[in-house]
Amino acid sequence: MKSIFTPKKLALASLISAQFFSPLAHAVDLIDVWNSALERDPAYISSKYEQLAAEKHREQGTALWLPNVNLSATTASISNNSSTTGAQFYAPGMGTFNGANFNTSINNGFGNQYALSIVQPIFNKEKLSQSRQLKMSADVADLGWANAQQNLILLVAERYFDVLNAEETLRLMGKEQSAIQEMRNEMERRARLGNATQTDLEEANQNLNSIKLQIMNLKNDLELKKLSLNDLFPSKESIKKLSGNLNFSQLKLDPLASYVEKLKAQNIQLRMMSVQESIAKEEVAKYGISASPTLNAIAQSSRNVLTGSGDFGTASNTNTNNMIGLQLNIPLYTGGYRSSKQEESLLLLEKTRSDINQATLNLEKTLRNLWYSLQSSKDKLTVLKNTQKSSQDRLESTKKSYEVGSRTSLELLAAENELIQNQQVLYQEQVNNLLNRLRLASLLGELGEQDLKLVNAYLK
Secondary structure (H helix, E strand, O other): OOOOOEEOOHHHHHHHHHHHOOOOOOOEOHHHHHHHHHHHOHHHHHHHHHHHHHHHHHHHHHHOOOOEEEEEEEEEEEEEEEEEEEEEEEEOOOEEEEEEEEEEEEEEEEEEEEEEEEEEEEEEHHHHHHHHHHHHHHHHHHHHHHHHHHHHHHHHHHHHHHHHHHHHHHHHHHHHHHHHHHHHHHHHHHHHHOOOOHHHHHHHHHHHHHHHHHHHHHHHHHHHHHHHHHHHOOOOOOEOOEOOOOOOOOEEOOOHHHHHHHHHHHOHHHHHHHHHHHHHHHHHHHOOHHHOOEEEEEEEEEEEEEEEEEOOEEEEEEEEEEEEEEEEEOOOOOOOHHHHHHHHHHHHHHHHHHHHHHHHHHHHHHHHHHHHHHHHHHHHHHHHHHHHHHHHHHHHHHHHHHHOOOOOHHHHHHHHHHHHHHHHHHHHHHHHHHHHHHHHHHHOOOOOHHHHHHHHOOEO
């Protein structure tokens, strides 16, 4: 598959090489989780078995046109009575007799019946449509498995970065708690000196309790996200973190129109629906007028043997038939069943086409949202980095002013909180950029393990 991380990848390739030979190889990364998820994710495994089972449809579609050979044997207790009158009888040396009667009778005799038949379809449009449908259903399963692979890649990346997001948020909130704790201690000291009111101290305590409660919730959220990741990779090892110095300058986007064309031609969901439309067309063809006649080549050999005794003494009947030829079948009236089935199939075909149109519109909307998000992400990251630098400079300036008494502790706390919030927004935007590129590749039907490796190169 072609990667969406185009057109320049040399810098990323070097990062990937460094990643593979890093001394931190013991830490878990995206590729470790991916390889584990291939053997653990129930949805992916289910899709694989579905694909393997559907592969048998190709054999079944071919088998519909191969000869059917049947052997039947019956043994039973049979009674048989026959009576013929007015027959002409002739025997050598006896002449000819008219008005002869022949009677045979076997009561509860022993009968054996054997038959071997071979039927070779020659013309059968309904069977032809069935054969095509079976083979196309295997194509749908192949696409479904490819879609499951893409979904698993996204699942691995999203759960991995969910944990990193939760860890980073908790780390930043810990820094904010430390700042609030310092302010609270300062308020307590000033209250003892008479430079702060009891209300100021209570407000500081309230802020401290509030941040402690938030951290408790964040810890619970982190544990839940770790458990979700453990479903794919059951390990207590630490996971690699997102590099602090990310450079997205070499990751370019093609024009939106070209992505829309790729979406319509390559999106796995649309390709599956297109095959389903073809299956629906074959369903219509199965019940057309031209599909009703069938022509088969047939060959049959049978033998019936009946022995026993009856009203006229011991008797034995043997009947042997051998036949080879053509059999034409034309249904003249089915009670309206075939016409009703064809009308139903036509309506379902139109429904499938409408579903394709709706899915195309929804996917195009998702594609546009992702494209504009990625298009603006580079500028947003630049602004956020500049904002972070300004917040860092402001914090340093406020600290110096606070040390000489020209700034209050509340102003220092506000500067620290602003820096922490900017760091969190910047981190989230970096994660969104990486995940959105994977999502865009998935929409275009191009997402593969190589894309996961490119994202993995940003971990350290």
